[in-house]
Amino acid sequence: xxxxxxxxxxxxxxxxxxxxxxxxxxxxxxxxxxxxxxxxxxxxxxxxxxxxxxxxxxxxxxxxxxxxxxxxxxxxxxxxxxxxxxxxxxxxxxxxxxxxxxxxxxxxxxxxxxxxxxxxxxxxxxxxxxxxxxxxxxxxxxxxxxxxxxxxxxxxxxxxxxxxxxxxxxxxxxxxxxxxxxxxxxxxxxxxxxxxxxxxxxxxxxxxxxxxxxxxxxxxxxxxxxxxxxxxxxxxxxxxxxxxxxxxxxxxxxxxxxxxxxxxxxxxxxxxxxxxxxxxxxxxxxxxxxxxxxxxxxxxxxxxxxxxxxxxxxxxxxxxxxxxxxxxxxxxxxxxxxxxxxxxxxxxxxxxxxxxxxxxxxxxxxxxxxxxxxxxxxxxxxxxxxxxxxxxxxxxxxxxxxxxxxxxxxxxxxxxxxxxxxxxxxxxxxxxxxxxxxx
Numbered sequence: 001x002x003x004x005x006x007x008x009x010x011x012x013x014x015x016x017x018x019x020x021x022x023x024x025x026x027x028x029x030x031x032x033x034x035x036x037x038x039x040x041x042x043x044x045x046x047x048x049x050x051x052x053x054x055x056x057x058x059x060x061x062x063x064x065x066x067x068x069x070x071x072x073x074x075x076x077x078x079x080x081x082x083x084x085x086x087x088x089x090x091x092x093x094x095x096x097x098x099x100x101x102x103x104x105x106x107x108x109x110x111x112x113x114x115x116x117x118x119x120x121x122x123x124x125x126x127x128x129x130x131x132x133x134x135x136x137x138x139x140x141x142x143x144x145x146x147x148x149x150x151x152x153x154x155x156x157x158x159x160x161x162x163x164x165x166x167x168x169x170x171x172x173x174x175x176x177x178x179x180x181x182x183x184x185x186x187x188x189x190x191x192x193x194x195x196x197x198x199x200x201x202x203x204x205x206x207x208x209x210x211x212x213x214x215x216x217x218x219x220x221x222x223x224x225x226x227x228x229x230x231x232x233x234x235x236x237x238x239x240x241x242x243x244x245x246x247x248x249x250x251x252x253x254x255x256x257x258x259x260x261x262x263x264x265x266x267x268x269x270x271x272x273x274x275x276x277x278x279x280x281x282x283x284x285x286x287x288x289x290x291x292x293x294x295x296x297x298x299x300x301x302x303x304x305x306x307x308x309x310x311x312x313x314x315x316x317x318x319x320x321x322x323x324x325x326x327x328x329x330x331x332x333x334x335x336x337x338x339x340x341x342x343x344x345x346x347x348x349x350x351x352x353x354x355x356x357x358x359x360x361x362x363x364x365x366x367x368x369x370x371x372x373x374x375x376x377x378x379x380x381x382x383x384x385x386x387x388x389x390x391x392x393x394x395x396x397x398x399x400x401x402x403x404x405x406x407x408x409x410x411x412x413x414x415x416x417x418x419x420x421x422x423x424x425x426x427x428x429x430x431x432x433x434x435x436x437x438x439x
Contacts, residue, residue: 010282011289017256018290025252029294032245036237036298056101056373057081057158058092065112067169067215071142074165075105081161096147097401102373103158104145111141111215115170118214119177142166142217148400149236149371159217166215173214234312238302239395240368243388245298246291246330247359250338253287254351257342280423284335291331315399322398322408329415330391336422337387343426362386367393390414 018025057075061068076083081103086092089106096104144162146155259265302314316323338355345351363369365382366389372380383389394411397403 006278007282007285010279011286014256014283014286015289018252018286029245029297032241032248032294032298033301036241036301056103057083058086058095058101058104059083060086060089060092060104060106062089062109063107063111067112067115067173068107070169070172071107071165071215074168075161081158093145096145099147099149099373102147102150102154105162106143106145108141108143114141115173115214116177119170119173120180122214123174123177141215144217144219146219147373149396150373154371154373159219163217166217170214234302234306234314235399236371236396238298238306238314239399240392242295242298243330243391243395244359244363244368245294246391247334247337247362247388248356249287249291249334250341250355250359251352253283253335253338254342254345254355255348256283257339258345258348258351262348277427280339280426283339284332287335287338288328288331291334292327295327317399317402319398319402319404322403322405323395325405326391326394326398326408326412326415329394329412329419330387332419333387333391333415333422336419336426340422340426340429343429359388362388365389366391387415387418390418 059072059075061072072083072085075081084101086095086104092101092104092106095101142162144159146158150158299314299316303316307313341351341355345354363386365379366372366386367375367383368388372383372389375383390411394408394415397407397411401407
C-alpha cells in the first residue's frame with residue numbers, strides 16, 4: 001500500500017522523538033500514576049464523611065396519608081435532600097438508574113394506616129400491662145433505591161436523613177396514640193385501679209416502645225435485576241485518573257508540532273509527496289499507542305498495587321469491547337485536541353501552559369476530582385461540555401453500572417465528534433496558513 005511506508009516511518013519518528021522527551025514521558029506516566037494512588041487513598045476515607053450538600057431525591061408517594069405527608073415535610077425541612085415528587089414509580093427508578101437523581105424513596109400504599117394501627121396496638125398493650133410482645137411489623141413500607149454511583153458518606157448521609165424523618169413520624173404517631181389511650185382511661189368510670197403503672201407490669205418499657213421501628217426502611221438494590229456493582233473509590237478513581245492522564249497527552253503532542261515548525265522539520269515534511277493527513281494520522285497513532293500503555297499501567301495499579309495498600313481491588317468486568325471503544329474515542333479526542341493546539345499555538349510554552357490548564361479545568365468540571373452530583377448546580381451544567389466528563393460517564397457506565405454499547409453510545413459519539421471537530425479545525429487553520437505562505 002502506498003501510504004504504509006510513510007505512515008510507519010511517521011509513527012517510528014514520533015515514538016523516537018517522544019522517547020527523547022523525558023519531561024513529556026514524566027507527565028504521561030508518572031504524574032497520573034501518582035495521582036491515582038494519592039487521590040484514591042485519600043478519597044477512600046474522605047468520601048465516607050461527606051454528604052453535607054443537598055442531593056437530588058425523587059419521592060414516589062403511593063400512600064397519601066398523614067404519615068406520608070409528615071415524612072415528606074420533615075425530609076424537606078432537613079435541608080439534606082432536594083425533594084421532587086413523581087407519581088410513576090417505573091419512571092422514577094429509571095431516572096435513578098440513569099443518574100438523573102441520587103435516590104428514589106417509595107412510600108408504599110397503606111403506610112399511614114399500618115403505622116396508626118400498630119401504634120395504637122402497641123400503646124394499648126403497654127397501658128393494659130399485657131406481657132405479650134408487640135404486634136408483628138409489616139416490612140417494606142419505605143423503600144430506598146440509590147443511584148449506583150452514590151458512594152460512601154453521601155449514601156450514609158441520605159440514609160440517615162430518611163431514617164431520622166421516619167423515626168420522627170413514628171414518634172409523633174406514638175405520642176398521639178398514647179395521648180388518646182390515656183385520655184380514654186381517665187374518662188372511664190370507675191377510676192383507674194391503684195396498681196396501674198405505665199411501667200413495671202410490662203416486659204418492655206416506654207423507652208423501648210419509642211425505640212421500636214414501626215416504619216421499616218429497606219434498600220432494594222438494582223443489582224438484583226441488572227447486576228450493577230456497588231461503587232467504591234477505586235471504581236471511581238482508576239478510570240477517572242487514567243482518562244486524566246490520557247488527555248494530558250495534549251502537552252507533548254502539541255509541543256511536538258511546535259518544535260517541528262520551529263526547527264523547519266514541518267516544512268521539509270510538507271514538500272514530500274504525501275498528504276498532510278498521513279502525518280496527522282501518524283501522530284494520532286503514535287501517541288495513541290502511548291495512551292494505551294498508560295491506561296494499562298493505571299489498570300495494573302488498580303488491580304495489583306492498590307489492594308496491597310488497603311484499598312478495594314479494581315473490577316474490570318467482562319465488556320472488553322465497550323472498554324476498547326470508549327478508550328479509542330477518548331484517545332482520538334485527546335489527540336485531536338493536542339493537534340489543534342499544536343497547529344494554532346505559537347510557542348511550546350504557550351501550548352504547554354494552556355494545554356495543561358485546560359485539561360485540569362475540563363477534569364474538574366467533568367467529575368474527575370469530585371463526583372458531578374456533589375457539585376453546585378451551575379457546575380453540573382458546565383460538566384455537560386467537558387470531554388473528560390463524557391469519557392468518564394462512559395467508563396463509569398461500564399465499570400459501575402455494568403452498561404453495554406447502548407449506554408455508552410452518547411458519550412462515545414460526543415468524544416468522536418469532538419475529535420473530528422478538532423482535526424477539522426487544525427486542518428482548516430493549517431490550510432489557511434499554508435496558502436498565506438506562513439508555513
